[in-house]
Amino acid sequence: MKKKLLVVLLATVVAIAFSFTGCGSKDKGGSSAADKEKTKAGGKTLIIKDGSWSGIDLFQVSDWNDMQGLVADSILTKNPKTGKAMPGIASKSVWSKDGKTWTLTFPKGMKYSTGKELEPEDFVASVKYGLKVSPYKDGYSNIKNMEIKGRKVIVHFKKFHADTEFNFMTCFTGIIDKDEIDSMTKDDMLWGCHPYGAYYVDKYEPGAYVILKANPGYKTNNPKVKNKGVCPIKRIKIVFSGEDFTLAKGVQNGDYDVLSTVPANYYKELKKSDKVTVKEAASAQVYYAELNTTKGALKDAKVREAIIRAIDRETMVKHLNSYEKPAYSLILDKCLNYDSSVPSWYKAKYGYNKDAALKLLKEAGYKKNKDGIMEKNGKTLSFTFDDRDDTVAKRVGQSIQKDLKAIGIEMKISTQEWSYVNQDVVDGNFDMAYLGLGWSEPFLLMDNFCMRQEKEKDMVSNLDPKGQKALIQKARETVDYDARTPIITQLQKKLFDYKTIIPLLDENNYRCWRSEIKGVVWATNGDFYLNDVKTDKDGNFRNVK
Numbered sequence: 076m077k078k079k080l081l082v083v084l085l086a087t088v089v090a091i092a093f094s095f096t097g098c099g100s101k102d103k104g105g106s107s108a109a110d111k112e113k114t115k116a117g118g119k120t121l122i123i124k125d126g127s128w129s130g131i132d133l134f135q136v137s138d139w140n141d142m143q144g145l146v147a148d149s150i151l152t153k154n155p156k157t158g159k160a161m162p163g164i165a166s167k168s169v170w171s172k173d174g175k176t177w178t179l180t181f182p183k184g185m186k187y188s189t190g191k192e193l194e195p196e197d198f199v200a201s202v203k204y205g206l207k208v209s210p211y212k213d214g215y216s217n218i219k220n221m222e223i224k225g226r227k228v229i230v231h232f233k234k235f236h237a238d239t240e241f242n243f244m245t246c247f248t249g250i251i252d253k254d255e256i257d258s259m260t261k262d263d264m265l266w267g268c269h270p271y272g273a274y275y276v277d278k279y280e281p282g283a284y285v286i287l288k289a290n291p292g293y294k295t296n297n298p299k300v301k302n303k304g305v306c307p308i309k310r311i312k313i314v315f316s317g318e319d320f321t322l323a324k325g326v327q328n329g330d331y332d333v334l335s336t337v338p339a340n341y342y343k344e345l346k347k348s349d350k351v352t353v354k355e356a357a358s359a360q361v362y363y364a365e366l367n368t369t370k371g372a373l374k375d376a377k378v379r380e381a382i383i384r385a386i387d388r389e390t391m392v393k394h395l396n397s398y399e400k401p402a403y404s405l406i407l408d409k410c411l412n413y414d415s416s417v418p419s420w421y422k423a424k425y426g427y428n429k430d431a432a433l434k435l436l437k438e439a440g441y442k443k444n445k446d447g448i449m450e451k452n453g454k455t456l457s458f459t460f461d462d463r464d465d466t467v468a469k470r471v472g473q474s475i476q477k478d479l480k481a482i483g484i485e486m487k488i489s490t491q492e493w494s495y496v497n498q499d500v501v502d503g504n505f506d507m508a509y510l511g512l513g514w515s516e517p518f519l520l521m522d523n524f525c526m527r528q529e530k531e532k533d534m535v536s537n538l539d540p541k542g543q544k545a546l547i548q549k550a551r552e553t554v555d556y557d558a559r560t561p562i563i564t565q566l567q568k569k570l571f572d573y574k575t576i577i578p579l580l581d582e583n584n585y586r587c588w589r590s591e592i593k594g595v596v597w598a599t600n601g602d603f604y605l606n607d608v609k610t611d612k613d614g615n616f617r618n619v620k
Contacts, residue, residue, distance in 0.1 A: 118615040120310045121592075121605070123333040124322055127315040128285060130265040131276055132251070134205040139246040141335045141356075141586070141603060142313050145287060147270035150179070150198070150243040150250070152297050155598035158411035158515075159556060160240055162296035164193070164250055164271055174235025174554040179228050186292025187252055188275035195228045197271075200253035208261065214242030237551050237559055238518040241411060273306045273606065287311040300596050300606035307610040326351055326587060333592075335603075337585040339396045345587055355599045357584035359409040360513035361402050362471070364460075364577040365525065367535045370506045372456050379574040380425070381435040382507075385482045387427045388579060391474040395467055398585070402578040405524060405567055409600050411516045412556070414564040421578070425571060432482045441483070449483035457485040458506035463493045468509055471579060501527050503535045511582075515600065517563050521547050524570055536575035543569060591618045 125142040133139065133147045152163040160168055167180035185193040199221045206212050217239060219231045232239070242248055250271045251264075259267060269275055273293050278286040289309045296303070317325070323341035325331040327350050337345055337353060346353045372378045388401035403418035403426070441449040441456055449456040462472040472488045479486045486507070499505045512520050525537035526544075534540050546569065550562035570576050586603065588595055596604040609619040 118617040119613070120312050121308050121332045121616065122330070123311060123313045123335065124317055124325075124331055125313050125315065125335040127282065128279075128313075131270060132261075132264045132266075132268050133247055133249050133270055134201065134209045134251070135261060135265060137210045141601065142333075144246055144272075144603065145274045145311065145605070146272040146276060147246065147249040148272050148295060148297075149245060150248055151240070152299060152602075153241075153244045153515075153600065155409075155600045155602060158413070160244055161298050163244070164296070165198075166296040168240075170240075170554070172554065174552075175232045177230040177232070177240075179230065181226050181228070182296070183226065185271065185294045186290070187269050187271055188288075188290040188292070189252070189269050190292060191252055191254070192292075193250060193271055194253070195223045195226055197250050197253045198228050199223065200256050201250045202248075204251070204256045205248065209247060211242065211247050215239055215248070235552055235554055236518075237553060238516050241516040274311060282315060284312055284314045287313065295606070297604070297606075299598070299602060300604050302606040306605050307608055307614070308605055308616055309614055326589060329589065333586070333588040335586050337587050339398055342397045342585060350590055351587050352590045352595075353585050353587040354597050355583055356586040356597065356601045356603065357409070357582070357599075358513060358515045358601055359407040360511065360582040361405055361407055361520075361578055362468075362509065362511040362580040362582060363402070363405065363524075364475070364507055364509055364579060365500060365505075365536050366507050366575045366577070367503065367505055368538065368573075368575055369503070369535045371458060372451075372454075373458060373506060375439050376574050377435045377439040378441075378456065381432040381439070381482065382479065382484065383425050383574060383577050384428045384432040384435065385478045385484070386475055386577065386579070387478050389427070390478075391471060392580070394470050394474060395580075398583050399467060399580045400583065402581040405520065405570065405576070405578050406517050406563060407581050409515055410520075412560040412563040414560055414567075417564060417567055420568070421571065425577075429482060436482065436484075443483045447483055448485050455485060456483065457487065459487045459489050461496050461499050461505045461508040462488050462490045463496055463509055464490050465493070467580075468493075471509060497527075501529075503528055503533060509579075513582075517566075518547065518551055521550075521563070521566055525573065525576055536573065538573045538575070539569070589617075592616055593619060 123142055126140045128140055128143055129138055130136045131146055149163050150165050151160045151168055154161050165179040166182045169178045181193060181195045181198060187193060202215065206216065217233050217236050219233045222229045251268050255268050266279060273290055274287040275290055276285050277288045289306045291305060293305050294303055319338035319340060322331060322334055323338055323345060326334050327348055345351045366373050366379050368374055392399050392401055403421040406413055436449055441451045444450040460472050460475065462468050469490065476486045476488060496508055500508050500510065512523060514520055528534045531540040537543060546562065546566050550559055550566065553559040553562060593609045594607040596607055608616050610616045611619050
């Protein structure tokens with residue numbers, strides 16, 4: 076499974092697609108692995124299916140697959156339950172009360188696969204390198220300067236931004252040796268650098284596979300794993316391609332040990348298999364619809380609310396795969412600052428209620444004509460749904476179309492590739508559109524919900540852009556995590572009360588591994604660690620008691 080950092084974002088006419096534990100788009104699979112090295116899954120070499128890698132320079136690349144986390148640790152890790160930061164490469168993280176000073180500690184004894192020791196200077200050099208080359212450098216561009224005191228780095232900020240710390244919990248901010256950064260070209264860095272991690276790339280066959288070997292000098296401060304030292308599995312082979320059928324059968328018969336993404340069509344089969352362990356593994360990913368307040372009947376808030384109240388998500392998901400569940404909030408339970416009260420609030424105020432929808436249309440002056448379509452002043456209530464050209468999106472569109480037909484609204488469907496749907500929204504050239512955002516902290520999301528047009532005067536689904544921006548800024552500058560959550564909740568409710576944004580689906584994902592492999596550490600947000608896998612004296616990891 077490619078980690079979903081942000082599946083779709085077109086905030087300022089720029090499309091960003093990448094996957095998170097959370098970073099790109101899902102790997103669709105392809106032909107059987109073009110595997111020149113005939114390594115068979117046995118018990119000493121772990122065989123993993125992952126999406127194609129585009130490099131191991133975590134600052135330079137724009138996409139990062141799940142299993143690339145084996146070669147590059149993040150500065151901090153995320154508590155999957157609270158969302159708060161925990162140690163990773165850094166052993167300690169301390170913020171000043173005003174949020175303008177951040178102190179990180181990097182203990183001795185942590186070595187790169189090259190044998191060189193990790194130094195605080197490497198963190199400083201890596202951040203500066205990221206500020207030059209990373210497509211995600213905005214996440215920490217508020218850094219004013221950094222100073223080194225012993226094994227500590229003190230980071231000074233121009234101002235506190237609540238989303239800065241989260242960037243250092245993601246796959247795009249780790250540490251690379253300063254000497255490599257100083258001496259290597261960008262092209263050489265892409266596949267030739269050595270990020271600090273549990274494994275390193277020993278061999279790379281473009282488009283086919285990578286061979287990883289355990290870093291003999293590895294240590295971690297990650298509290299999620301018991302073994303803080305060298306990983307027990309010494310060799311891993313990660314293949315990039317394979318048909319869904321081959322993968323599903325292969326993980327059951329032993330040709331594969333781990334699938335980073337469970338093929339949706341084989342989820343139920345693998346879930347039932349006693350040979351395979353299937354676990355939830357995905358960052359927050361919400362799919363939603365947006366309504367244009369400048370188009371025809373949609374100018375009327377009562378019409379927009381009627382549309383919202385007519386959508387039956389519970390019936391919708393019955394026609395989808397096992398990975399989709401109804402969404403009644405924008406900030407999902409895998410996000411930082413999630414508020415569990417929001418879904419119940421939303422259901423009560425904007426949830427499915429056909430009678431309420433019909434009442435709203437009546438109040439708006441609509442009556443059904445002889446064809447059963449709502450009509451007002453000789454005009455039928457009709458609009459177009461700008462949908463994505465994929466199976467789930469098409470079924471969502473068809474479900475909404477059926478729901479709206481039941482209350483007399485005619486919804487036509489226009490289907491096209493996702494980037495064109497996003498561009499239509501950026502241009503304001505849509506009635507209702509199907510969109511998606513994936514990210515596990517709220518600010519990148521809040522910066523983009525209803526805010527895709529470049530100028531405030533051109534916003535078509537945000538009725539108070541200045542007020543929304545001010546509230547976002549207030550939340551972003553709130554240092555205390557718990558005090559920040561109610562402001563995020565206020566923001567969500569503000570967006571819903573525009574009656575222009577409709578959460579639809581909370582998309583999940585799954586990974587699996589052979590049940591005979593004991594000690595895999597995982598979390599629902601996508602964390603996956605091999606530190607505690609049990610092996611015997613020969614390094615075999617299969618059926619070890």
